[in-house]
Amino acid sequence: MKHRRTSLPCGFQEDALIAAALDEADTTLQQAVHLHIRSCQECSGLLAGYRSLQQVFTTLQDTRSFEEPLHRAQERLMQLLVRRPVVHLAYHWCSTALGTLCLATSAQGVALLTWEAQATQLLATLGRQVDVEVHEDEAALQVLRSELQAY
Secondary structure: OOOOOOEOOOOOEHHHHHHHHOOOOOHHHHHHHHHHHHHOHHHHHHHHHHHHHHHHHHHHHOOHHHHHHHHHHHHHHHHHHOOOOEEEEEEEEEEEOOEEEEEEEEOOEEEEEEEHHHHHHHHHHHHHHOEEEEEOOHHHHHHHHHHHHHO
16 A cells, blocks of 8 residues: 655644654654644644554554463363263163162173162263263163162
8 A cells, every 4th residue: 555645734744743653753753743733733633643543553462461361261162172081871770669770880880770869860960070871771781680689
């Protein structure tokens, strides 16, 4: 984009005011601007406006105030994206004279043997901590059921 020089109604160059506001003017130009704005209210107002814009741009360029919240958000996102462990459970609801019993096994052995109310609560709590993949496996639970009936 081509830079064009604009003269203000008072005859002063607008680019001189901009350079002074951005602290890019040499000492001679800075002195000329300060001398001129003493007698020209319009240019004094423009210079103040350009300085305000410079402060806004400087603030926008400073990312330090955004770094900490951005870092926290990134950490939280990474926590959400990490895959939770999966627990494989085979279960069966078994009716007994005393109530409904939940029998559950995992690869490590018997995982759960409790009454229906407690089993529902424990499975819900476990489901909030890990991904639970539940399926009914009659063959795996038949041995456990037989042992309980023999007991």
